[in-house]
Amino acid sequence: MHQLIASPFLGDYLVTRPDSERGVKIPQGRYNELRSAGADEIAPEWLEKAATQCWGLNVGGRALRDVVLVRNESAYGFGRASYELNLGCNYDCEHCYLGVKRFEGLGWSDRERLLSIMHDAGVLWLQLTGGEPLIDPLFHEVYQMAWDLGMMIGISSNGSRLHNPKILNALTTRRPYRLTISVYGATEASYDGLTQRRGSFRKFQHGLTAAVEAGLPIKLNIVVARQNEHEVAEMQAMAERFNLPFHMFTNMSPTIYGGPESLPAQSQEFQRQRKPFGGCSAGVTFFHADPHGVASICKVGRDPSVNLISEGIGGLTNLAGIAEKLHTRTGGCSGCALSGTCWVCRPLAKLYQQAKAPLASYCQHGGR
The missing domain is CATH 3.20.20.70 (Aldolase class I)
Structure with a gap:
């Protein structure tokens, strides 16, 4: 099982550890180095130092296949x-x-x-x-x-x-x-x-x-x-x-x-x-x-x-358009003068409205 993950992430390249919230941002060149390396190659010195400094993990002298899982680029952009x-x-x-x-x-x-x-x-x-x-x-x-x-x-x-x-x-x-x-x-x-x-x-x-x-x-x-x-x-x-x-x-x-x-x-x-x-x-x-x-x-x-x-x-390519439509002000929120500082997103406001919740629970008008 891998101890580290090297992955593209929203325009950057990261090395993460599965059980840690900490990570290391790396240049694209180093990501490409890991992606093109053979499974039997030894973990590079820069990865050894990063693993030690970030997680106290010793990967020195170990084959890459036993250390890091390298994920490919995705054309879809979801992280x-x-x-x-x-x-x-x-x-x-x-x-x-x-x-x-x-x-x-x-x-x-x-x-x-x-x-x-x-x-x-x-x-x-x-x-x-x-x-x-x-x-x-x-x-x-x-x-x-x-x-x-x-x-x-x-x-x-x-x-x-x-x-x-x-x-x-x-x-x-x-x-x-x-x-x-x-x-x-x-x-x-x-x-x-x-x-x-x-x-x-x-x-x-x-x-x-x-x-x-x-x-x-x-x-x-x-x-x-x-x-x-x-x-x-x-x-x-x-x-x-x-x-x-x-x-x-x-x-x-x-x-x-x-x-x-x-x-x-x-x-x-x-x-x-x-x-x-x-x-x-x-x-x-x-x-x-x-x-x-x-x-x-x-x-x-x-x-x-x-x-x-x-x-x-x-089908995921349709979600951005759906998001744009869902965030459009509708119903009682259409034309609201306070819309620039709404307390909740439009989809959540719609649920509150359907539930006939008090305005104070989701809208600035409730406190006025």
Whole structure:
């Protein structure tokens, strides 16, 4: 298995390590040197020095085939993607933006095709998500193939399955660069209350402890809802006790169908004022794939979309045009005098409007 990845990325050339967020930018000439080198050639001195300085990794005197996987250029220009393995979940969280969580997905041959398309499109960073990805019956096969293709893998999980020996073995044999674990409370009462699953807090504790002991690169996503807002300090203390970085998630969104059922979980005390939306790379250098291999510009703007299984990689060329149309102001936002400093993108505003959410949750007019 490779220890390093050399890859084009959005006009640059990088050397990355699968289990690290750090990387090294290299000139095109050095990338070409690695691409044209024979598999039996010894790692060049510059790569040896870079590996030592960046990761403390000794690759001196070793054949390139045992050190680095060199990825080819792509004509499609995508560097990042996310993939929902399955919308199914073993929790039923009140705040979940997925709405109806169906256990559906592609068979293995179509998943192989989807991952190959992602690879050929240039995707270097891939987020595996759900639902809960670790309960998907083909998680191990998807994870191994994506890793072996030379993608940097991030996983978003509720942590409930991380104590499973098979899962731990998969994640320690081929290590991700990041494992993001959601935190729904600091006590059994609040945690199980938000997830609506008895025993979920105990499973989370076991999974988090096992992942920390395995030395996995963990980041906590502390979800603040009305059910656990009184435990914010305790959830932060949990992260500090394990010496883990954390992010605070406080603003609830409508479901992907524009439904309002996730909004009552909003903590009014911790709802933060958003920064003005400054644009994004959705549909241009990033795309999202759902459990059926349908690609959209992101997790929010899901329609129109492109079926990658039936259309193939060429369908990705349509996403930039779709993104441009989705970001055009429509409906109640058309002609808005404050449109230059919108708090959310147009696709997300549309979902809020469909859910008949209060203006204050997504629009500057709500505070006027």
